[in-house]
Amino acid sequence: MTNITGPDSDHPSTLVVVTATVMEMRAVFAHWDGEIPEELGWVERRESWGSLVLLVCGVGPVNAGISLGHLLGGLPGPVGVLNLGVAGAFCLETLPLGKAVLVDEEIWPEYGLLTASGIDPKGIGLSLGKAEEYPVWDRLKLEPEVDAENMKLDVAGLSKVSSLTVSGVSGTAERAEELRTRYAADVENMEGFALAWACRRFKAPFVQVRTISNLVGSRDAKHWDLPGAKRRLAEITRVIFQRIDMECRQ
Numbered sequence: 452m453t454n455i456t457g458p459d460s461d462h463p464s465t466l467v468v469v470t471a472t473v474m475e476m477r478a479v480f481a482h483w484d485g486e487i488p489e490e491l492g493w494v495e496r497r498e499s500w501g502s503l504v505l506l507v508c509g510v511g512p513v514n515a516g517i518s519l520g521h522l523l524g525g526l527p528g529p530v531g532v533l534n535l536g537v538a539g540a541f542c543l544e545t546l547p548l549g550k551a552v553l554v555d556e557e558i559w560p561e562y563g564l565l566t567a568s569g570i571d572p573k574g575i576g577l578s579l580g581k582a583e584e585y586p587v588w589d590r591l592k593l594e595p596e597v598d599a600e601n602m603k604l605d606v607a608g609l610s611k612v613s614s615l616t617v618s619g620v621s622g623t624a625e626r627a628e629e630l631r632t633r634y635a636a637d638v639e640n641m642e643g644f645a646l647a648w649a650c651r652r653f654k655a656p657f658v659q660v661r662t663i664s665n666l667v668g669s670r671d672a673k674h675w676d677l678p679g680a681k682r683r684l685a686e687i688t689r690v691i692f693q694r695i696d697m698e699c700r701q
């Protein structure tokens with residue numbers, strides 16, 4: 452069990468904000484005071500609208516699934532999950548450094564049977580489980596606008612993208628091109644699929660917003676701007692929370 456109080460009659464819902472790293476959590480809450488969790492830790496804040504839990508889930512899908520699954524398993528009452536962080540873009544002309552995006556599809560391109568002709572998500576015949584009666588293989592369709600509405604988050608105007616979640620970050624232009632052409636994906640990250648799947652399993656709404664920190668597959672400094680992506684994270688967080696904040700002031 453977690454040591455999180457969760458909702459009560461004064462605070463009837465819980466919003467979990469999850470980042471992979473402490474660095475991203477500090478960026479997200481750059482303009483806010485209060486405690487930031489350590490790596491693989493969480494802190495709870497009581498807000499006027501409910502319980503706000505900040506979770507640093509750790510890098511990669513294994514950490515993400517364990518951390519969020521553990522938390523959701525111990526939380527009573529209605530809960531929504533907002534994943535904020537940085538991501539690589541497959542094309543900087545379409546998604547320039549610093550741009551904020553809203554993920555409406557998560558793909559796990561490392562799941563299945565890997566042969567010389569590539570990966571077959573159904574190749575071992577075992578799905579990850581079922582969602583709404585259908586087996587889940589390597590893809591999860593998300594409904595970020597519906598879920599954001601349920602969580603009273605403001606995501607209007609953000610570009611919607613398809614995202615790949617990987618354990619092995621694409622380290623060459625060739626690997627990036629192989630993934631981009633196979634999946635027609637827009638961005639690459641390391642936690643999104645696992646977080647989305649945990650939310651599907653626990654029937655929690657899920658919203659993922661990322662800002663672009665780099666070109667996928669490039670190690671060239673001109674294709675990276677982590678400080679800019681972090682600044683944009685802080686800005687977009689204020690926008691995402693403006694509706695909750697305004698409604699609570701009324």
Ligand SMILES: O=C(O)c1cccc(C(=O)CC[C@H]2O[C@@H](n3cnc4c(=O)[nH]cnc43)[C@H](O)[C@@H]2O)c1
Binds near residue numbers: 640
């Ligand atoms: O030094 C590196 O090569 C490196 C590559 C990716 C990310 C980092 C970070 O320090 C941030 C960790 C966090 O960022 C997400 N992310 C950002 N860009 C990518 C990418 O091109 N491919 C996959 N993930 C990316 C990821 O979710 C990490 O948790 C350093």
